[in-house]
Amino acid sequence: MKERLLSFLYRYSKKTVSLGELENLAAGDTRFEDFATIVLEYTNSGVLVPVKSHGTSLKNSLLHNSYRIVKSKLPLNYHRDIQTYQLALDPHIDLDPYYNLPAASWEQDRPWIEMIDVYLKKNGLPAVPASAPERAYQLVGDEKWIETGGGKALLERLNLWEAMQIISQPDPLMLAVNPPALQRETLLHLAVENKTPFHALLDTLPDTEFLSLIYGAGWKITADIVLLDKQLSTAGRARRIYYFGDLDYEGISIWYALYRYCAARPAVEFYQALLQRPAPQGKEYQRCNDQALQSFLNFFTPDQAKQISQLLTAGHYYPQEGLTRTEMAHIWRSTRWI
Known part of the structure; x- marks a missing residue:
C-alpha cells in the first residue's frame, strides 16, 4: 500500500488531494488503521500538509479531509x-x-x-x-x-x-514438391530466403533427392515452417532441412531461428561457393547475434569460419544472387547431401 500511495503522489498533477482519493488506493486489501498510519507517516515527513480549513475525518480525527502535496519532500528513488x-x-x-x-x-x-x-x-x-x-x-x-x-x-x-502486430497463426508454407522423393527413408527439404533463388532452382528440383523446395520469404518462414509436415502429410517421417539465405547477420539470424525449431542445417556448399568471389559492401546497419553467428560458423572449416567472421565485421556480405542460376543448379544436383 505504501508503494502504491507513493506512486500515486508522484504522478498526481494537482496540488491538493482529498482523503477519499487516497483511501480509494487502499480499497480491498488494506485495513483502514494501516492506511491511516501511512498517511500520518507522510504527514509527519512533510510530504502531505493538512488543509485544516477542510476539517478532519469522521473515521479518525488525526486525519484531515484534504492535503497539500509537497513533491519536493517525496523520497528520491x-x-x-x-x-x-x-x-x-x-x-x-x-x-x-x-x-x-x-x-x-x-x-x-x-x-x-x-x-x-x-x-x-x-x-x-x-x-x-x-x-x-x-x-x-x-x-x-x-x-x-x-x-x-x-x-x-x-x-x-x-x-x-x-x-x-506479431503473427500468432502461420500462413500456408510456400513450396514446390518432388513426389518421387517421398520414397526416400529420410526426406530432404531445401529452404531459400529469397524469391530469385527459388525460381532459379525450381526446374532443378526433379533432378535432386529433395522432396521440397521452400520459398522462405525472409523471416516469414520462421512462423510458417510449423506447417511443413502437415501440408505434405509426412508427420513422423525422418527429415533433414537445409537452409540457404543471404550471408549477412540477418540471414544468419533467420537460419538460427529455424535451427532452434527444426535443426535446420546451413546449405554449406552454396555458402562456400559465395566465399570464392568478392563480397560487396553493405548491411552495416544489421545487428550481430553472437550466438547465432557462432552456431552458424560451427558448420564450416576453421579457415572458412574466420573468413566469414572477418568479412561480416568489415561490413561486407553476400546476397544469394551472387551465384548464377547455373551455379546454384549445379551445386544442388552434384552435392551429396546425406
Whole structure:
C-alpha cells in the first residue's frame, strides 16, 4: 500500500488531494488503521500538509479531509528516474506500470526498453505483421527474445503487444514438391530466403533427392515452417532441412531461428561457393547475434569460419544472387547431401 500511495503522489498533477482519493488506493486489501498510519507517516515527513480549513475525518480525527502535496519532500528513488525516462521515450511506450512494480523490475527491463525506443523513433509502429522471431530481431537483435526471453511480457507491460502486430497463426508454407522423393527413408527439404533463388532452382528440383523446395520469404518462414509436415502429410517421417539465405547477420539470424525449431542445417556448399568471389559492401546497419553467428560458423572449416567472421565485421556480405542460376543448379544436383 505504501508503494502504491507513493506512486500515486508522484504522478498526481494537482496540488491538493482529498482523503477519499487516497483511501480509494487502499480499497480491498488494506485495513483502514494501516492506511491511516501511512498517511500520518507522510504527514509527519512533510510530504502531505493538512488543509485544516477542510476539517478532519469522521473515521479518525488525526486525519484531515484534504492535503497539500509537497513533491519536493517525496523520497528520491527510481520513480523520479521513470518520470525522466517517460519524457524522453517514444510516446507509444507507457511506463506507468512500473510505478507499482519493484525497483528491480525497472532496472531489469530498462535496457530492453531503450532498444525498443531506438526502434520506434527510427521506424515508428510496425505497418505490417511479422513473426515473433522477426519482430524480436528488429526490436532487440535477438530473434528468441519475444518467445523465450521475456519479450512478450515486457511488450504487454508497455502496452505495445497489439501494436507490434506479431503473427500468432502461420500462413500456408510456400513450396514446390518432388513426389518421387517421398520414397526416400529420410526426406530432404531445401529452404531459400529469397524469391530469385527459388525460381532459379525450381526446374532443378526433379533432378535432386529433395522432396521440397521452400520459398522462405525472409523471416516469414520462421512462423510458417510449423506447417511443413502437415501440408505434405509426412508427420513422423525422418527429415533433414537445409537452409540457404543471404550471408549477412540477418540471414544468419533467420537460419538460427529455424535451427532452434527444426535443426535446420546451413546449405554449406552454396555458402562456400559465395566465399570464392568478392563480397560487396553493405548491411552495416544489421545487428550481430553472437550466438547465432557462432552456431552458424560451427558448420564450416576453421579457415572458412574466420573468413566469414572477418568479412561480416568489415561490413561486407553476400546476397544469394551472387551465384548464377547455373551455379546454384549445379551445386544442388552434384552435392551429396546425406
